[in-house]
Amino acid sequence: MKKRLFRTLFLLWIPCILTAQTGTLVHIPVTEYTPGETLTFQCLFSGNISRVKALNLFIRPAGNRSYHQYPMKYNGIEWTATVPGIALSGGAMEYFILAELSHGGVISTPDDNPFDYPLTIRDAKAGKASVTERMSMPEEGGIPAEYIILAPEPGVAIESSDFVIAVSLFNMPDIDLSSIRLELNGSDYSSYMEKSPDIITLTLPPGTLKSGMYTVTLHAQNHYGSRFSPETWTFTLISAQESMQRINRSLNGRVGTEFRWENVDGEPNNLIRFTGRINGSIQGITLGLSGLWVSNESPRYQARNSFNAYARTSYTDLELGTFYPEISRLTLYGNRVNGAMIRLKLNFLNLTYLRGELLREVLNRTELDSSSRTWSISSFTYARDIQIIQPEIRFGSFLNWKMTLMHARDDTASLDPALNIEDYNPETDSYVFRGNSPVDNLVFDNCITLSLDNQRLVWSHNLALSMTNRNIRGGVHDSITIGDEIISISDILPDFLSPDRLSRFFIINENTTLPIPAEVSEDLTEFRLKPYKIMDYPSLAYWTTLRLNYYNNLVTWTFKHIAPEFSSLAYPGLQTDIHLSEIADRIRLFRNRLIVTLRYSSQYDNLLGQHKEYVTNTNSLSAAISVMPGQELPTVSMSFRYYLRENDLNTVTDTLSDRQAISVPIIP
CATH class of the missing domain: 2.60.40.10 (Immunoglobulins)
Structure with a gap:
């Protein structure tokens, strides 16, 4: 060309x-x-x-x-x-x-x-030279040859240790094997060839060829003495060190824009959006950049713009910017994080470390009482930081064990009025927060996954324990909550476990609930732990899933127990104070043209019986059928669901005055 x-x-x-x-x-x-x-x-x-x-x-x-x-x-x-x-x-x-x-x-x-x-x-x-150079046959003329070059491919670079020349003779049945001659840069190496009616190969003793560019020329005749046109191609021979230094690059990407002009009841709702993505690989390293920019980005809301960069190798993954990691289903599972994550992949032992921000600070409303010079701060969000470390041990492809330690804490300094309120004077003004309290959260999760029979049987079990401080605005105190009582722990814990020393990792005060069951003495001066009372743990969660895929049946059984005090700030959508058992089966018939789905679940709440006077029970039964007869034919789907929710309450009494009351019967 x-x-x-x-x-x-x-x-x-x-x-x-x-x-x-x-x-x-x-x-x-x-x-x-x-x-x-x-x-x-x-x-x-x-x-x-x-x-x-x-x-x-x-x-x-x-x-x-x-x-x-x-x-x-x-x-x-x-x-x-x-x-x-x-x-x-x-x-x-x-x-x-x-x-x-x-x-x-x-x-x-x-x-x-x-x-x-x-x-x-x-x-x-x-x-x-140790090999004999012969005069090459003229390239002009000859019968067109139909060699199939197997290795090395024309124009490629190969390591010296991988050197072999292989040419298929499948399309040349009348070739005379004795006439085949192979040259490298004009030097004849035919004596090293191995010939057969189907293929010829050439291998050389180590060190025979030096690194550099080589031209392969193949000469041959047919059984009638007619000469074939010479076949010529080139390749480059490199050492192992040079192979590591060579760069193989590939690049692709996409850019998108969106422009929207709207006017709703006289209010403009215009939007400009730019998205971009670029991916590539360099020397076995996969790289990528992506970004999103929107015109309605505002400090009054959580960030809408995002930027992400990643690099992946066979041993390490690195991700920066905005991403949505799925660490474990009881800690961080798909929530947005702005920060950095690195994963070390050693097959038997993997290690993941994440550090970033779940939420950024948002301050929407402030009011000043001019008489007292007091600022009332409401409608706000603290910046929320997160750290996760997760070692993983793998035993082949059938068993792995993940241990996840997550720490999330609201940054109380992120809403400093001196930095966020333009007219605030720290010498004369004071402030008060009216709204959500800053929280500190610690979660330890163990996950074991067993896969057998080519993943036809998969069992996964999570067991997690959390510790949460519902309000850290007051700082560290020598007290903790056990049940409904606040107990002083200054004389109980050793000095190296004092709340002051632990504050770097977790802030303890009266808003912290002890995660382990305990019995408090009558004078509230001491308590005794009872770790063997598994069902009384206020912040325990376990989640078991069993999946069986046999005989065109996909059976899934789920068992979930989430205690009322369990909390993961990185997974705010997780429902707590529930005990759930569910079984489902997906039946595939007639080569997947008929699919029947059956599901039954039972759930109740108020696990510890402390916060409610009654227990809510929910039972549901559902069935669905889908018929997919084939191309150009309609698909038919039908479903049925029975849902029952009940509790122990029979009558609701509402007192209208000191002398009147109305009783309303509850029909189950």
């Missing part, structure tokens, strides 16, 4: 060459070289140097169809170019020099059709 392109350029530039050439190239031809050593080329231009736009050296192994291009540099006297020794691996070489002039013309040496008739450089060590 390159050869044809330059031929076309020559035809287009002939008038310029004939009419505008104002100088010539002066070059002493290089006649020989030493393989593996660098080779320098010099050239002079007899005209005005300012008229030379570019000067390039084109060089190739003799008989090759394409050239390697090296730019020549001007040192104030002459133009020079250096060819590295790695590109000079032995055998005859061919080259020419081409100058592009500023007015559009070109000149070369040799000056007559340099692409087809270049200058030749011989190998200085050719006479000492």
